Amino acid sequence: xxxxxxxxRRAARLSGPLHPDGGDAISFDSGYAFPGIFPDLxxxxxxxxxxxRSESLQYGAPFGLPELREWISRxxxxxxxxxxxxxxxxxxxxxxxxxxxxxxxxxDGDAVVVTAPTYFxxxxxxxSFGLTFLExxxxxxxxxxxxxARALExxxxxxxxxxxxxxxxxxxxxxxxxxxxRRRREALLALxxxxxxxxxxxxxxxxxxxxxxxxxxLKALDREGIVFALGTFSKLLAPGLRIGWISxxxxxxxxxAQLKSDGGTCPLTQRIVLxxxxxxxxxxxxxxxxxxxxxxxxRMVEALRRELPQAAFVAPHGGYYLWLKFPPGTDTSAxxxxxxxxxxxxxxxxxxxxxxxxxxxxxxxxxQGYMRVAYSRATPQEIDEGVKLLATCYRGMN
Amino acid sequence: xxxxxxxxRRAARLSGPLHPDGGDAISFDSGYAFPGIFPDLxxxxxxxxxxxRSESLQYGAPFGLPELREWISRxxxxxxxxxxxxxxxxxxxxxxxxxxxxxxxxxDGDAVVVTAPTYFxxxxxxxSFGLTFLExxxxxxxxxxxxxARALExxxxxxxxxxxxxxxxxxxxxxxxxxxxRRRREALLALxxxxxxxxxxxxxxxxxxxxxxxxxxLKALDREGIVFALGTFSKLLAPGLRIGWISxxxxxxxxxAQLKSDGGTCPLTQRIVLxxxxxxxxxxxxxxxxxxxxxxxxRMVEALRRELPQAAFVAPHGGYYLWLKFPPGTDTSAxxxxxxxxxxxxxxxxxxxxxxxxxxxxxxxxxQGYMRVAYSRATPQEIDEGVKLLATCYRGMN
Numbered sequence: 001x002x003x004x005x006x007x008x009r010r011a012a013r014l015s016g017p018l019h020p021d022g023g024d025a026i027s028f029d030s031g032y033a034f035p036g037i038f039p040d041l042x043x044x045x046x047x048x049x050x051x052x053r054s055e056s057l058q059y060g061a062p063f064g065l066p067e068l069r070e071w072i073s074r075x076x077x078x079x080x081x082x083x084x085x086x087x088x089x090x091x092x093x094x095x096x097x098x099x100x101x102x103x104x105x106x107x108d109g110d111a112v113v114v115t116a117p118t119y120f121x122x123x124x125x126x127x128s129f130g131l132t133f134l135e136x137x138x139x140x141x142x143x144x145x146x147x148x149a150r151a152l153e154x155x156x157x158x159x160x161x162x163x164x165x166x167x168x169x170x171x172x173x174x175x176x177x178x179x180x181x182r183r184r185r186e187a188l189l190a191l192x193x194x195x196x197x198x199x200x201x202x203x204x205x206x207x208x209x210x211x212x213x214x215x216x217x218l219k220a221l222d223r224e225g226i227v228f229a230l231g232t233f234s235k236l237l238a239p240g241l242r243i244g245w246i247s248x249x250x251x252x253x254x255x256x257a258q259l260k261s262d263g264g265t266c267p268l269t270q271r272i273v274l275x276x277x278x279x280x281x282x283x284x285x286x287x288x289x290x291x292x293x294x295x296x297x298x299r300m301v302e303a304l305r306r307e308l309p310q311a312a313f314v315a316p317h318g319g320y321y322l323w324l325k326f327p328p329g330t331d332t333s334a335x336x337x338x339x340x341x342x343x344x345x346x347x348x349x350x351x352x353x354x355x356x357x358x359x360x361x362x363x364x365x366x367x368q369g370y371m372r373v374a375y376s377r378a379t380p381q382e383i384d385e386g387v388k389l390l391a392t393c394y395r396g397m398n
Numbered sequence: 399x400x401x402x403x404x405x406x407r408r409a410a411r412l413s414g415p416l417h418p419d420g421g422d423a424i425s426f427d428s429g430y431a432f433p434g435i436f437p438d439l440x441x442x443x444x445x446x447x448x449x450x451r452s453e454s455l456q457y458g459a460p461f462g463l464p465e466l467r468e469w470i471s472r473x474x475x476x477x478x479x480x481x482x483x484x485x486x487x488x489x490x491x492x493x494x495x496x497x498x499x500x501x502x503x504x505x506d507g508d509a510v511v512v513t514a515p516t517y518f519x520x521x522x523x524x525x526s527f528g529l530t531f532l533e534x535x536x537x538x539x540x541x542x543x544x545x546x547a548r549a550l551e552x553x554x555x556x557x558x559x560x561x562x563x564x565x566x567x568x569x570x571x572x573x574x575x576x577x578x579x580r581r582r583r584e585a586l587l588a589l590x591x592x593x594x595x596x597x598x599x600x601x602x603x604x605x606x607x608x609x610x611x612x613x614x615x616l617k618a619l620d621r622e623g624i625v626f627a628l629g630t631f632s633k634l635l636a637p638g639l640r641i642g643w644i645s646x647x648x649x650x651x652x653x654x655a656q657l658k659s660d661g662g663t664c665p666l667t668q669r670i671v672l673x674x675x676x677x678x679x680x681x682x683x684x685x686x687x688x689x690x691x692x693x694x695x696x697r698m699v700e701a702l703r704r705e706l707p708q709a710a711f712v713a714p715h716g717g718y719y720l721w722l723k724f725p726p727g728t729d730t731s732a733x734x735x736x737x738x739x740x741x742x743x744x745x746x747x748x749x750x751x752x753x754x755x756x757x758x759x760x761x762x763x764x765x766q767g768y769m770r771v772a773y774s775r776a777t778p779q780e781i782d783e784g785v786k787l788l789a790t791c792y793r794g795m796n
Contacts (some may be wrong), residue, residue, distance in 0.1 A: 035452035045443040054433035057636035092490055092640075092660050099659040103526065108506065125659050126499065234661075238455035242490075242664040261497040261523050262490050263632075266640040266664055 004321040009163055026386035028343040031174065033321050035287040037292050038238055044275035048268065052250025056271045060264025064245070068274045072245050073232070078301035079206075080220035081247070090265045094204060094232040094244035098122060098167075100256040101200055101228055101246070102129040105164050111155075113166040115143055116361045117323075117352030117370065119202065121173045122167060126354070130397070133354035134163050135361060140314070142180025143168055145187040152195055165198045165228070170218055172205040172319025175372035176350050179317065182215045189221055193195075202230045205319035207286050210294035212317045225249045233273055235320075236286060241269040293320065296375040296383060303387035308394060311371075320376035323349075325369055332371045338393040344386040347372045413485050424784035427743040429572065430775035435690050437683055442673035446666065454669045459783030462488025463641070466672045470629070470694055477604075478618035479627070479645070487651040488663045492602060492630040492642035496520060496565075498654040499598055499626055499644070502529040503562050509553075509725045511564040513541055514759045515721075515750030515768065517572045517600065520565060524752070531560050531752035533759060538712070540578025541566055543585040550593055563596045563626070568616055570603040573750050573770035574721045575714025580613050585788040587619055596624045602633045603717035605684050608692035610715045631671055633718075634684060639667040691718065694773040694781060701785035706792060709769075718774035721747075723767055724792075730769040735752050735789040742784040745770045 048056050063069065069088040071154040076083040091097040096238070106112075106129040114126070116135035126133070136148045153160065166188070180188070192199050201218040219229040225248075232244035243265065246253065276282065299316050300322060311324040326332060336348040349370025353362035361367055373390075375383060446454050457598045461467065467486040474481040489495040504510075512524070514533035524531070530554070568578040590597050599616040613629040617627040623646075624775070628671070631641035641663065644651065674680065680750025698720060699713050709722040724730060734746040745796065751760035759765055771788075773781060 030457065033457055035456060038451050038455040039449070040451075041455075042444050042447045045447055046440050049438070049440045049443055053436050053438075055638075057439075057638035059428065059632075059637045070591055094666075095661055121661075122657065128657055151633060169448040234457075239457045239661065240453075240455035240665045242660060258522065259526055261493045262640060263493055263519075263637065266490075266667060267638045268667060269664060320402040 006367040025343050025345040026339060026389070027345055027377045028355075028375070028380045028386055028390075029347050030377065031374055034233070034289075034292055034296070034377055034379075036379070037285075039276065039281065039287050041238075041272055041276060044272045044279065046260070047275055048271040052271050056268040058267065060267035060270065062260055062264055063253070064088070064265055065270045065274060067265040068243075068270050068277075071247075071274065071277050072247070076219065076229070076231075076247055080216050081222075083229075083247050084250075086250045087247055087253065089246045089248075089256055090270060091244050091246055091260070092262055092265050093234065093239075094230040094243045095121060095125060095203060096262075097230045097244055097246040098200065098202065099125055100259055101165070102126065102131070102183055103259050104252065105198075106131055107164075110161070111163040113148065113151075113163045113168075113170055113197070114354050115173070115176075116354065117175055117349065117367070118167065118354055120168060120347065120351040123354045125350075126167070131164070133360075135353070135355055137361070138173070138176060138178055140178065141184045142173070142178055142277060143184065143188060144172060145184060145191055146382065148188075149191055152191075154199075155339055162195055162197055165200050167200045167202065168218075169202045169205075171203050171214070172208065172316055172321075174205070174319070175321050175347075175349075175370075176323045177314065177316025177319055177321055178214060185215060185218055185221055186352070187225070189218065192226055193224055198226045198228060200228045200230065203233050204230075204235045207236060208290055208293055208320075210290060210297065212268065219247060228252070229388075236282065237273060237276065238326065241273055242266065243269055243273050268340055290311075290318075293318075293376060296380060297322075297380070299380045299383045300373065300375040300387065301385050307387050307391035320374050322373050322375065324371045326371065330369050330394075333366060335390075335393055335397060336371065338396065339390050342389045342393050344389045346390065401668065411436055412612055420743060423738060423743040424780045424787070425743055425775045426771040426773070426784055426788075427745050428775065430696070431633070431637055432501035432687075432690055432775055432777075433776070435686050437674065437682075438678065439636075439670055439674065442670045442677065446669040449667050454666040456665065458665035458668065460658055460662055462486070462652070462663055463665065463672060464739050466641075466668050466675075467643075469672065469675055469775060470645070471669040474617065474627070474629075474645055478588050478614050479620075481617070481627075481645050482648075484648045485645055485651065487644045487646070487654055488668060489642050489644055489658070490660055490663045491518060491632065491637075491640045492600060492628040493523060494660075495628045495642055495644040496598065496600070497523055498657055499563070500529070502650065502654055503596075504529055505562075508559065511549075511561045511566075511595070512752050513566055513571065513574075514752070515747065515765070516565065516752060517567060517574055518745065518749040518770075519601070521749075521752045524565070527753055529562070531758075533753055534752070535759070536571070536574060536576055538576065539582045540568060540571070540576055541582065541586060543582060543589055546586075547589055550589075550595075560593055560595055563598050563756050564590055565598045565600065566616075567600045567603075567790075569601050570606065570714055570717025570719075570796045572603070572717070573719050573745075573747075575712065575717055577613060577715065578585065583613060583616055583619055587616065587624070590624055596626060598626045598628065600628045602628075605634060606688055606691055606718075607716040608688060610696065617645060626650070632765060633687075634680065635671060639671055640664065641667055649678065656786050688716075694776070694778065695780045696719075697781045698771065698773040698785065701782050705785050708792065711793070718772050720771050720773065722769045724769065726733055726767065728767050728792075728795075733788075733791055734769065735796060736794065737788050740787045740791050742787045744788065 054323040229247040627645040731746040
């Protein structure tokens with residue numbers, strides 16, 4: 001059957017892991033929310049399904065509920081970005097936003113700039129559009145702009161098209177936890193502008209800052225409309241609602257709205273979010289999330305220093321993750337498999353490196369010593385237990 | 399900016415209309431549900447957000463809630479299709495299912511078989527993957543299998559690849575209302591099987607039969623696993639929940655699940671649907687929908703015969719739509735524009751024909767005399783008023 005060959009080709013692009021399901025294991029793997037802080041949305045749902053029944057059970061408008069788009073534009077304005085109502089498109093989660101951006105822009109043979117490592121779920125989405133990866137490393141200030149400039153020049157010398165866009169997570173990067181410095185942000189925007197390459201700023205964790213002062217978002221620094229900002233209520237409120245957004249110039253969004261195949265993002269959950277926002281409950285909820293995840297981070301940092309001092313890391317000032325670096329020679333994929341059998345699920349570093357090319361970081365085996373552990377979902381007690389299990393597995397390999 | 403040229407090329411594929419928004423007009427345009435029969439889901443939502451809070455507000459599993467997949471497989475079994483639990487993938491609406499099928503199968507240069515006319519929202523989805531269209535007409539028994547066979551042979555003689563799949567709506571076809579006869583279904587399956595071409599059976603209206611006896615679904619007649627069945631709760635329950643499914647061999651679904659960029663279809667609305675089903679409320683609701691839409695159909699049929707006898711149609715035995723054929727020379731696009739200004743929104747026939755090629759039905763101008771009017775959303779009184787307005791506009795053009 002001719003179909004089989006297509007599928008085989010297509011499946012070959014999908015080496016990224018499925019969203020992992022740890023079963024009964026202690027979960028340090030996915031970027032799940034801590035269930036203990038899920039808000040009580042019964043009053044909002046009751047109101048929506050009574051007062052807004054005709055709206056919330058009907059097909060929704062492609063751009064999203066106008067009131068929600070208004071709220072999101074004000075939210076981004078408060079964060080320093082000059083975003084109007086018509087520059088907000090509501091989507092079924094930020095990942096769906098990334099997919100719509102790809103669907104609008106990408107053609108076969110295109111490349112995308114990603115950090116190495118990058119968000120592991122973004123990799124199969126980008127790969128499913130046939131994108132090749134231009135990987136750039138980070139240091140403590142974020143993406144290495146000089147390295148990016150050199151890579152772009154090299155590409156130009158080779159007669160290759162410029163990459164279609166730059167994908168980055170400048171706040172509490174997934175998986176590294178790094179927040180890009182202000183001067184690095186400005187340098188990235190200047191380089192992207194001069195090279196004519198848009199930036200996709202994926203920023204789910206921005207409000208989950210435990211200490212220190214936020215840098216301006218790339219969107220807020222953008223004067224030329226080259227930043228496509230992806231946002232989500234998954235980390236602000238709850239992932240199960242599946243409400244995210246793209247902020248970009250209206251003409252781009254109008255085309256993306258046409259490409260949405262979902263008959264309008266769920267109007268029921270949009271309205272539930274909106275009622276929660278109008279009830280003025282979001283800021284308190286974010287404060288609760290911040291306090292909770294700060295406690296989880298501290299607990300995991302302490303447990304790792306106590307139980308597994310061989311794992312080096314820089315404690316992040318927000319977000320969900322620690323990015324561990326093990327001593328040379330440690331096979332973290334083997335360690336992750338052992339840990340899973342022992343009852344704690346983690347994600348080995350290799351999954352976060354996009355390119356399998358021989359000259360890539362992953363291809364040269366340099367991704368092997370890393371591991372991402374999420375402190376978001378587990379309880380503090382599970383964090384202690386899980387780190388202990390991980391440490392036991394590590395010792396068993398040495 | 400190199401981006402602009404990509405977007406221009408991409409946008410050129412999107413000549414299909416946006417989901418129309420009729421504003422204050424009487425709405426005969428979209429396949430919206432009648433708001434008067436939306437169920438009260440407050441009890442289910444209350445229960446879900448209390449008893450299943452951790453599940454419904456967290457990320458969901460890529461395949462969907464296991465209990466919901468179980469229910470859907472039993473539902474399809476009751477309908478004669480031998481579908482197991484692992485042959486059901488929950489998706490964010492049937493259109494998203496069609497997109498995932500394209501995403502898995504389609505390569506540049508591929509063609510798809512569609513009826514002429516076909517579901518107008520499917521056209522931009524298919525087109526966005528670069529598919530070209532092989533259009534086949536229908537008669538009172540559905541898709542013309544002999545014409546399809548000839549078209550496939552012609553393609554083969556020309557050295558072209560076979561189409562990637564056949565897309566059809568065999569029950570209460572959108573827009574024609576035609577239900578495919580049993581022998582035609584068997585002939586379609588035999589032809590598709592011998593040609594090695596899968597069938598995508600999109601069947602949202604199947605249970606909305608007002609009279610007569612259902613034909614077996616293509617999925618029920620399929621012995622070789624070549625039918626991908628798209629289903630949805632949009633027409634069974636409410637569109638705003640955005641819950642649909644694909645039923646297909648598990649190996650195919652596993653790959654589609656990897657391509658879902660939505661972090662799992664909304665677990666909150668999935669669980670609300672499931673609670674409604676477990677409360678045993680679906681059959682009564684479908685019965686109410688059937689009675690309601692039968693009344694709407696009758697009302698529109700009577701109004702058209704009374705006010706606009708120039709519009710010929712075959713009254714369908716179910717579904718949402720009447721497909722009107724006006725006398726030769728009628729420009730239904732101009733009529734639709736006039737009608738919109740007068741306060742009733744309809745969709746001119748041209749939108750339902752996929753191909754703009756000179757030798758296509760649309761290209762030869764044969765689509766011009768048609769119009770789709772939906773009787774689903776408007777009240778009976780609005781149906782009377784809307785048909786009167788449409789008739790006045792028609793007379794004003796002649």
